[in-house]
Amino acid sequence: MMRYISTMDSKRFPGPTLWKYTTSILIGFLFNTIGPIGCVSDKFLWKANSEVVIQGVGNGVEWFTKNETRPNHYRILLVKDDNVLIAARNYFYNISMISLQENMHSRWDASRIAVTECLMKDKSEEVCQNYIRVIALNDSDLLVCGTNAFKPICRSYEIKRDSYVRRISQNGVGSCPFDPNHNSTALLVDHKLFAATVADTSGRDPLIFRGMIRTEQHDSRWLNEPDFVSTFDYEDKVYFVFREAAVENINCGKAVFSRIARVCKNDEGGKRSLVGTWTSFYKARLNCSIPGEFPFYFNEVVHSxxxxxxxxISSVDKHAASDIFYAIFNTPENSIPASAICAFSMGDVNKTFKSRFKGQESSVHNWLAVHEKETPVPHPEGCQSNSKNIPDQTLNFIKSHPLMNDAVPSLGHQPILVNGGFNYRFTRIAVHQQYLAVDGRYYDILFIGTNDGHVLKVINIEQNGKMRSIVIEELLVFKDKSMIVGLEVYHKFGLEKLIVVSGDDVVSIPLHRCHIKVTCRECVALQDPYCSWLDGKCSAFSSRREISRIQNIRVGFHAMCEEEEMNGFFHNEIPRMPESSSNDDNNNNNNKKNSKINKGYRRLSTSRGGNRNEIEAPDPKFGQTLDNVASAQMIPTSIFIGSLVLVFLFAGVLGFIIGFKVSTCRTPGECESPLDDPKANLHHHHHHHHHRQDTDHYYAKPDNIVPTKYNNVWDCNPRGNKVPNTSTDFRSVNNYTNVRGKTYL
Structure with missing residues (x-):
């Protein structure tokens, strides 16, 4: 479950290592207990191919710094062409994404009257400032809204060549929150501002607002304690992503679900019913969960x-791309800490909004799917040219049934990447979509920010009919472990960079660090779509004509690297593993045992000076084997046994608590969730395995760099003696530890 398990100092410091390993096993055990993971469990055991620490400037790293007193409370609010507009406390900045230099800025302090009234209400001086929360570009005008010490206000600015000139001011209630800690989002569409925020100082009147049209007030069926995350427009609708307390789950206690809601761009409200209220507001659950007989849900969306x-997943067909969006989901703060990345198709979103609604007969009844006979005809999902013409009967149905019965399934019906552990949670995501690599495949390259200053670079591929994620890099961008609050990918004019924003800093870093890999083997093992080996160096792929470039993203190994490196060494300089035993009988036994577990490796032959050398290399046909081998490291026996003991103790206590909780819950009929309906359920994968107690074996990869532990499991099926045998020997390693270090830039 942890990112990686280091055993470098296990003998010297057994305590911390024991606890770290115990925590890792325990979290994995809990996930498997609460929701069977099956073949998805490897998503919890990932380790980045490369770890890099960003420091200072140079090598493409640039920082935007100001002299204002911290904290700055930076936040990305608008990206336009080659510029990014960043909001702060009492300031907003226009920054060039090319040079990361300031184009212009504007200072906007809260009014003295507003600050005085704010302080009189026992608010802190910190919140009685003007926090910019909305920036929208309207032709040549810039609309900016701020909290203004709990008196929201909006201003219109005229954009001059080197400055912003204030024009008019207007009330910002409904467009901007009162409290800077309230989550809100806004988008300008067709010269109209669509905002999701709160309309009072306490935050108890949430709304989705445009002009004089809003959501129904004080109706928990519409919005129930929401935290708004993001908004975007698609075709003739505007969509809002948020999380809220689920009214349909109230019979089994309070729970937070993730939602996607939509309204029509041209909605003007009803004529007699729903006057001044959306007639096209519907919402559905976003389902990001690990499939199984009892799915494990990541219920709280935090960014999209x-x-x-x-x-x-990567594809050789450019036309396989479709309209999708990615989102980050977390577990609740008081539960097992974990984060997940899920992708959703807009086709599935539209299909969900065209399906059945969910409702309850009365306040004492469960929420169930509304019968099709009770649904208005035609289905009210479509946008009307004039909402004033919608019949009152349909409007009354819309008012009482804003929730859809089906959930929007994630692509692949499982997360792309899961992080479980106490190290960090995911906070932001940016995507370089459909990047064409040397191998002729198109990749969506994900950049994922965390709450402790890290950025992960991830791609997703299909292997053996399953999704598999490759974590290419783990970058420590902010050494003070600041939360990442903004990510933007920039790639124009031959420039490729990632803009990373924390509360106090803005930094741009290259999208790749190919140059730090000095050998062909290291370059290919990085599995980075940007990087390939050519002419003795690892560099970014710049020309489609360079067909001689060496790259293998799916496996991380290429036979041509071995040939190149053999040409650079004499026979006696080839790295070799130490002989494990001098006893012939022991060697024979080892060979017999190792011959059972050698599937996925082939023997390569190279020659120099008349000498013929043979080395072992992973066969590309068995990329899954290499991935599994590289995903774990050697653990001392004492640490392993001690960890298992602690895990079983924790598991016993947890089992008692869960059993007691389940026994005190209501009858199954009273605890229906939004996915209880058979037609609403997603595809759940059942894996019933009867694993044998096989002995764990330790092996080293052919490059003699990273020792690995490999269990006798092949594609989630027991292996044992059923492993196909070949004539290749697989060298066993008894005592060998060597942990890869970090690269500092």
Missing amino acids: TGVLKGNH
């Missing part, structure tokens, strides 16, 4: 991208 042309 806009709609982009992409594919959640």
Whole structure:
């Protein structure tokens, strides 16, 4: 479950290592207990191919710094062409994404009257400032809204060549929150501002607002304690992503679900019913869960991208890309800490909004799917040219049934990447979609920010009929472990960079660090679509004509690297593993045992000076084997046994608590969730395995760099003696530890 398990100092410091390993096993055990993961469990055991620490400037790293007193409370609010507009406390900045230099800025302090009234209400001086929360570009005008010490106000600015000139001011209630801690989002569409925020100082009147049209007030069926995350427009509708307390789950206690809601761009409200209220507001659950007989849900969405042309798995077909968006989901703060990335298709979103509604007969009844006979005809999902013409009967149905019965399934019906552990949670995501690599495949390259200053670079591929994620890099961008609150990918004019924003800093870093890999083997093992080996160096792929470039993203190994490196060494300089035993009988036994577990490796032959050398290399046909081998490291026996003991103790206590909780819950009929309806359920994968107690074996990869532990499991089926045998020997390693270090830039 942890990112990686280091055993470098296990003998010297057994305590911390024991606890770290115990925590890792325990979290994995809990996930498997609460929701069977099956073949998805490897998503919890990932380790980045490369770890890099960003420091200072140079090598493409640039920082935007100001002299204002911290904290700055930076936040990305608008990206336009080659510029990014960043909001702060009492300031907003226009920054060039090319040079990361300031184009212009404007200072906007809260009014003295507002600050005085704010302080009189026992608010802190910190919140009685003007926090910019809305920036929208309207032709040549810029609309900016701020909290103004709990008196929201909006201003219109005229954009001059080197400055912003204030024009008019207007009330910002409904467009901007009162409290800077309230989550809100806004988008300008067709010269109209669509905002999702709160309309009072306490935050108890949430609304989705445009002009004089809003959501129904004080109706928990519409919005129930929401935290708004993002908004985007698609076709003739505007979509809002948020999380809220689920009214349909109230019979089994309070729970937070993730939602996607939509309204029509041209909605003007009803004529007699729903006057001044949306007639096209519907919402549905976003389902990001690990499938199984009892799915494990990541219920709290924290960020999402806009709609982009992409594919959640790599493909050789450019036309396989469709309209999708990615989102980050977390578990609740008081539960097992974990984060997940899921992708959703707009086709599935539209299909969900055209399906059945969910409702309850009365306040004491469960929420169930509304019968099709009770649904208005035609289905009210479509946008009307004039909402004033919608019949009152349909409007009354819309008012009482804003929730859809079906959930929007994630692509692949499982997360792309899961992080479980106490190290960090995911906070932001940006995507370089459909990047064409040397291998002729198109990749969506994900950049994922965390709450402790890290950025992960991830791609997703299909292997053996299953999704598999490759974590290419783990970058420590902010050494003070600041939360990442903004990510933007920039790639124009031959420039490729990632803009990373924390509360106090803005930094741009290259999208790749190919140059730090000095050998062909290291370059290919990085599995980075940007990087390939050519002419003795690892560099970014710049020309489609360079067909001689060496790259293998799916496996991370290429036979040509071995040939190149053999040409650079004499026979006696080839790295070799130490002989494990001098006893012939022991060697014979080892050979017999190792011959059972050698599937996925082939023997390569190279020659120099008349000498013929043979080395072992992973066969590309068995990329899954290499991935599994590289996903774990050697653990001392004492640590392993001690960890298992602690895990079983924790599991016993947890089992008692869960059993007691389940026994005290209501009858199954009273605890229906939004996915209880058979037609609403997603595809759940059942894996019933009867694993044998096989002995764990330790092996080293052919490059003699990273020792690995490999269990006798092949594609989630027991292996044992059923492993196909070949004539290749697989060298066993008894005592060998060597942990890869970090690269500092």
